[in-house]
Amino acid sequence: MHDEKSAVTPEDGSAAPRDARPAVRQDARPAGAGEEDRAAVLLEARDVTKHFRVRRTGRDVLGRTTRAVHAVDGVTLELRRGRVTALVGESGSGKSTVARLLAQLYPLTSGEIRLEGKPVKAARGRRFRAYCRRVQLIFQDPFASLNPVHTVRYHLTRALKIHGRAGATKQELNEALTALLERVQLTPATRYLDKFPHELSGGQRQRVAIARALGADPSVLLADEPVSMLDVSIRLGVLNLLHDLKDRLDLAILYITHDIASARYFADETHVMYAGRMVEGGDSETVTQSPAHPYTQLLIASAPDPDRITGEDGEEPADEEPTGEPPSLISPPDGCRFHPRCPLAMERCRTELPPRFDLETPGHWAACWLYDGTAGPAEPVKEAAAT
Ligand code: SF4
Numbered sequence: 001m002h003d004e005k006s007a008v009t010p011e012d013g014s015a016a017p018r019d020a021r022p023a024v025r026q027d028a029r030p031a032g033a034g035e036e037d038r039a040a041v042l043l044e045a046r047d048v049t050k051h052f053r054v055r056r057t058g059r060d061v062l063g064r065t066t067r068a069v070h071a072v073d074g075v076t077l078e079l080r081r082g083r084v085t086a087l088v089g090e091s092g093s094g095k096s097t098v099a100r101l102l103a104q105l106y107p108l109t110s111g112e113i114r115l116e117g118k119p120v121k122a123a124r125g126r127r128f129r130a131y132c133r134r135v136q137l138i139f140q141d142p143f144a145s146l147n148p149v150h151t152v153r154y155h156l157t158r159a160l161k162i163h164g165r166a167g168a169t170k171q172e173l174n175e176a177l178t179a180l181l182e183r184v185q186l187t188p189a190t191r192y193l194d195k196f197p198h199e200l201s202g203g204q205r206q207r208v209a210i211a212r213a214l215g216a217d218p219s220v221l222l223a224d225e226p227v228s229m230l231d232v233s234i235r236l237g238v239l240n241l242l243h244d245l246k247d248r249l250d251l252a253i254l255y256i257t258h259d260i261a262s263a264r265y266f267a268d269e270t271h272v273m274y275a276g277r278m279v280e281g282g283d284s285e286t287v288t289q290s291p292a293h294p295y296t297q298l299l300i301a302s303a304p305d306p307d308r309i310t311g312e313d314g315e316e317p318a319d320e321e322p323t324g325e326p327p328s329l330i331s332p333p334d335g336c337r338f339h340p341r342c343p344l345a346m347e348r349c350r351t352e353l354p355p356r357f358d359l360e361t362p363g364h365w366a367a368c369w370l371y372d373g374t375a376g377p378a379e380p381v382k383e384a385a386a387t
Contacts, residue, residue: 040080041117042252043102043135043220048075048111050097054330070329071097073276075111079220079252084243086255086267086284088299092326094276095256096140099222102254103137104128133163136213140225142205146197152208153193156180159215180211184241203234207241214245221245222254227262239266260296261303264288269363272296275326275337278356282364292359292366295338336369344370 051068072094079085079102087095100106102113104120113120115134121127139145146155156177160166166173181189184207197205206226213221223242227235243266246253255267263270264284271281272293280293291297324341327333333340339349349369357371358364 040082041078042081042115043079044114045075045077045098045102046112046114048077048098048101048113049073049109050094050101050106051109067330070276070332072101073332075273075278077254077271077278079254081219081252082246082250083268084246084253084255084266086257086260086263086270087273088257088260088263088270089273090258090299090326092275092329093273094329095273096224098273099137099224099254099256102220103135103222104131105137129162132218133216134218135220135222136216136218138206138209138213138221138223138226141229142202142209143197143229145209146205146212148197151194151196152181152200153177155208155212156193156215159212163216165215165217180214181208183214183245184208184211186211201234202230203238206230206238210238210241210245214249218251220252220254222256224256225258226255228257228259235262242266259303260288260299272299275332276329277337278367279338280366280368282359282361286361286364290361290364292364292371293338293368294342294344294370296366336367 050072051070053066054069055066075094075098077085077087077098087098089095097106101108104113104122107122115131120131157166157173160173160176160180165176167176177193178189181187181192186192186204186207192200192204192208197208200208210221210226221242226242227238230238239262242253242255245251255263257263260270260272267284269282270284270287272279272287272295274295280287280291280296287296288300291300327337327340333350334353335351336342336345336349336354339345342349346369352369354367354369354372356365356367357373359366359371
């Protein structure tokens with residue numbers, strides 16, 4: 001089993017020697033992304049940025065009354081047909097904002113979103129409905145996402161009608177409603193159709209929310225923490241359902257979560273965000289078992305995982321939480337945004353933004369100066385280390 005710390009810190013506690021780190025190209029595309037992979041890309045974000053303007057108290061020296069929250073900066077992400085892509089990070093890392101940008105709920109500050117290779121223009125009205133037919137968002141809270149005064153029948157019928165899939169007759173509508181509920185394994189459908197949301201369990205409500213999204217017959221599902229509000233005992237069932245739908249309907253699914261352990265089991269690819277920036281990505285097995293970025297290593301070390309046993313004596317290591325707090329996104333740190341918390345921060349990390357460095361495993365990359373192959377021995381900057 002991989003020892004998370006050993007990737008950057010050898011046994012004597014010093015920084016890893018330079019030649020122990022894989023270092024290759026600096027292009028932004030994952031290595032191994034050939035023509036076949038490109039063809040499978042349904043939805044992509046290219047160098048996407050979102051800054052929110054917020055009011056400041058008073059004026060600054062330049063007379064400005066607002067300032068920008070740098071929620072998302074320079075995010076590039078590809079969602080492929082028939083694959084689950086996890087976007088992982090702490091609260092406030094910007095991962096839900098990425099989902100909302102992909103769903104066109106917020107306009108971009110800069111960058112581009114492409115659907116099947118074609119740039120997506122900011123859409124409202126009919127164009128927005130057409131986009132929603134292809135790209136559906138599932139919200140975190142099934143209790144809030146279904147209006148409590150309406151039945152399951154109403155919610156699903158409305159979705160089918162909005163997207164022109166309700167059929168011409170009452171019988172066709174009933175068949176479509178039954179098919180939707182069967183797809184999310186709520187059977188027999190007649191048991192659920194006339195229930196109100198408060199008469200359903202949390203897991204059943206989330207299944208209805210998923211059925212409503214499927215009412216549009218989408219190609220892409222953006223699932224924003226779809227199980228975080230559910231009891232632990234029913235989370236696996238909902239994740240398995242999404243996995244099954246991905247296979248049966250050939251969907252591209254974005255799975256947003258703060259739980260990197262669930263990404264390992266559920267997602268084909270995993271990408272990690274920190275303070276509005278992507279810091280690592282690759283196939284889930286590689287990212288979770290051989291994490292390269294110090295932030296990913298700390299996330300994994302702090303996640304409960306029954307498979308993780310390190311140490312020669314086979315003892316479970318003490319859980320390790322990322323130390324310190326994420327930075328303010330109103331005035332994020334220069335250079336690598338993780339440097340105030342990073343125990344391996346070097347001088348250059350304070351001023352220079354690390355690009356993506358492709359690593360040895362195809363498709364695996366990390367935005368960290370440890371992997372540029374030119375840095376001197378990684379002497380930790382003591383005063384920059386997390387406290
Ligand atoms: Fe740490 Fe520097 Fe890598 Fe950032 S770039 S994670 S501060 S070593």
